[in-house]
Amino acid sequence: MKILRNTKKIKCDVCGGSGSKEQHIFVCSHCGFKKDYLTPADDTNQNLIFAADINAFFRNKYYSLKRGETFELSVPVRRFYKNPSPQKNQINFFTSKNIMFLLEQHGFQFVSRKSRFSLILDLIVRKV
């Protein structure tokens, strides 16, 4: 096995698979999730794209809602044909598949989405 210098194996926050870190950007080779380790993250995990811990974001949501309650989740997502321009200080970069996977893992399901092809994924999410 060849170990590249400046490349560190890291576990993906979304799927648990391993990906590599090139400079300060982690890219998961399984699900395509990207994380920027240079930009300071939001340790309160209030906003998904700035959150230090995206799993904590969903855990907090889960505990703050009752079963059957909904919240709106609006996230910029990469499409195969286009990338949204990064927001200032954005550290987590998703695809719509990443988001659906995370919702399922944390006990949510999406009720509706506004636009199927938009670069902003706009979902109404319900705690199951």
Ligand SMILES: [Zn+2]
């Ligand atoms: Zn992954």
